[in-house]
Amino acid sequence: MEFAELIKTPRVDGVVLHRPFMPTVEGTLCLTGHHLILSSRQDNTEELWLLHSNIDSIEKRFVGSVGNIIVKCKDLRVIQLDIPGMDECLNIASSIEALSTLDSVSLMYPFFYRPMFEVIEDGWNSFLPRDAFKDLESMTDEWRLSEVNKDFTVCSSYPPLVAVPKSIDDDTLRKVATFRHGGRFPVLSYYHKKNGMVMMRAGQPLTGTNGRRCKEDEKLINATLRPGKRGYVIDTRTINVAQQAKARGGGFESEGNYPQWRRIHKAIERYNVLQESLIKLVEACSDQSHSMDRWLSKLEASNWQTHIKEILTTACLAAQCIDREGASVLVHGTEGTDSTLQVTSLAQIILDPACRTIKGFQSLVEREWLQAGHPFQQRCAQSAYSNSKPRQEAPVFLLFLDCVWQILRQFPCSFEFNESFLVLLFEHAYASQFGTFLGSCAADRARLSLPEKTVSLWSWVNRPQELEHLTNPLYEANSLVIWPSVAPQSLLLWEGVFLRWNRSSKCLDEAYDEMVHIIEYNKELQNKVNSLRRQLAQLETDDPLLNTP
Template sequence: MEFAELIKTPRADNAVLHRPFHPTVEGTLCLTGHHLIFSSRRQDNEEELWLLHSNIDCIEKRFLGSLGSIVIKCKDLRIIQLDIPGMEECLNIASSIEALSTLDSVTLMYPFFYRPMFEIVEDGWSAFLPEKEFEVLNSVTDEWRLSYINKDFSICPSYPPVVIVPRCIDDETLQKVAVYRHGGRFPVLSYYHKKNGMVMMRSSQPLTGTNGRRCKEDEKLVNATLRPGKRGYIIDTRSLNAAQQARAKGGGFEQEVYYPQWRRIHRCIERFNILQESLIKLVEACNDQSHNMDRWLSKLEASNWMTYIKEILTAACLAAQCIDREGASVLVHGTEGTDSTLQVTSLAQIILDPDCRTIKGFESLLVREWLQAGHPFQQRCAQSAYSNSKQKLEAPVFLLFLDCVWQILHQFPCSFEFNEHFLVTLFEHAYASQFGTFLGNNENERSKLKLQQKTMSLWSWVNQPKELKNFQNPLFEANSLVIWPSVAPQSLQLWEGVFLRWNRPSRFLDEAEEEMKKIVDYNRFLQDKVNSMRKQIMEKETEDKMDRMNKMDEMDEMDEMDEMDEVDEMDDMQENP
């Protein structure tokens, strides 16, 4: 298919762009295969807007006489309006945008056509390989091994080719466990706590069914993660009622009679259409221009978004507490183990591991716990809050996770190397991007699409030195401690940087952030100057000390020479009385 076939009117002059808190701009609108481009070359107001078609969630058409308007609602939650003279031109452009923003084939998306304009310092596709992660683990414990049982994706289509499992469990056992777990997602290592050797595993639900089917190999694998005399916790991200209902459909949960050393805890975390409806209601509340505070707060509460954040953070804190304070290992799973499970395991690691609070560490966490772990980004992020065509597999699971990370960052502003802008950027690229990182639903699909060969990794761009500084937190001070976020209602706040950024002027916030950076930079300049002066003083003191020692040595040498001269005089007197 040629993109030109979908573009009925490639250009419209005298178009007018409307955006909240921006002046109205008149210019030229152009459509390409992947971008909507608006350009104004007026000297008094030069403006250029590039919008990916894949970022468009839905469009609305309005007509007033011969003037047509297109309201474009984007996946990053912004709304823009384009006034286009001529009804036919407006209809053609609207239908073209609709066609180009809903392409069926992944290979027609922009990442397959994008060519970077920057020098690639580091290949993001090979930056976080499982083998590299395992080297770090293997340096502190020899109880685990790499398994390549899934190298052809035949055991579990949503797992990566390489997983970390207990060394005492062979691949034959893993194969039998995979049959017993939903989607073949057998328990694998998610996190090793260096402080006490406890671990966190993740998997999908066991297929016990109504007959209470058991699998001795699964019991052996799960128990292999326990230290002698230790107990473990199974955190099921479904309510007890939902888990019991799953048994009627062939699923279920671990029965304590077969897992006597494990205690099962249910922490209900909502999924799928419930989360999607919550996002829609939240965005609707944030777009409410009535300026009635009571109505706005009522809508915000009715969306339940903050409630879901509290539930996720509570489950993550529970998992972290079991590991760090109880000294117990943890297994986390829901139904498939690709959504709420990953939210809990990822957030627990951010709480426990200071490395995950660095930029590179957080990137590694996303690759390991989301991309390689099989979160279906293609399905979950197909549409955002404005789309009229709702699919049952859409859900803002990743956005909720990022929101939870922001909540922790907001409570511990000095403990994270990255800033809010980094989290917002990840949200944007998960829904629409020129990079191939978030394409596909799992490693199997990405392998078939040959993303590593045909697209650029987001990490290749982010990790450039000049880009990294935009994502760095100027307040960062490395904190090696476990951090415990509060889940009290007064401690959780609406993430304005995502949900209100298009509904309020950002000039003052940007100015405040710049001022903060200047203050921090100036303080660091002063600190560097103090350190430099201190170094100079120490060097001067060292030089003075050396000079004094040299002078003392010279004096000692002179004294020795005087003594020698006296001895020589005495000898001469004795020889010549």
């Protein structure tokens, strides 16, 4: 298919662009296969380059002979185009709709994008499983890297390499895979070097109504326990939902078959409930006419902060079991690709200071989201403004980033990255020129040859000039476990995402710049103090009389 077939009117002059907090611009609108571009001959005006894949929905209105197209984006921005001529407006609108809903992944912009920057470090090779495993090997010899899934036949959503107990062979893993949802047998997620406890993740066991049992599964997860120790299974579903899953062939670990494991059920919502919550939240944030009571009631009705609280509470529980109880943990929900990953990745941020660095956080996203098989292609197909009926869309990754922001806000000196880094990841998960978030699992990325045909987001992010904008000036390495508060009054609305197009950030930006200036000035003064101390020490050494009282 040629893009030209979908573009009915490639160019229109005299188009007026309205954007939040920016002056109105009149210029020429051009449609390409991947971008909506508006450029103007006016001095000092910034061009608009908008990826079609970032467009969630459009609305058309007509006032006389001028048509208005309201473009609602997946990054929650809303812009308006005033287009002279009804035919041109209708043609542009239908072209945008066609180009923003292309089904074929291989037609997306990352396959056509050529970087304008020098790739110093290839992001596709920055966080390889073998490199991560070397760190594990330096701490323990109880685990091994298995290639049982090298051709993706044992589990279609797992990567080719997974860490499993050394005492468990590949034949056992194949049997366990038949007993777990989607073939997602228990694999290592995190090793806590302080006490040797581990966190694993998996899909639900397929016990069904007959109480099916798998001794290989029991052997695998028991292999992670120390003598005389118990473990915890954290099921991210309520007991009722887990019971109902039995009727569909799913289920949970019965205490009779897993006597050394205590099961805890926590309620984290899925799919449609989360998507509906995002839609309600964005709707509440977009309407400036609310009274205080109406605003607070709409915010509460969205249940967004409740979801944040549930996810953070469960992650804190997992971290507590590992660090304070000295117990290993297995986390799963139904598939093991959504709430499971929220919990395992947030628990690592709480427990592991390395995950709070920029590179460490990138590695965490690679391991616990991209390699672990979170279906980005389905979950991020629509955002809050889409008119089509949700299928498998859900803001699972956005909720995770929101939870990270809540912890960052409570521990502002313990993270090497700043809020801008989290916002950037949100934007690129939904629409990007990079191939990092394309596909839904490692098998998809291998089939699409993404490392060969696209550029990694990390290649761009890890350049010094980009890192400068994403680094937290308050950062001081903190080797301790950090315990976030999940009290309702401790959890705030993430304004940097949900209100950034609704109100100007000018004052906050100025305050941030002033803070950076003060920190730099403080460093200069500290260096002067240290220099003067060295000079004084030298003088005292050279002239003993200075030491005489």
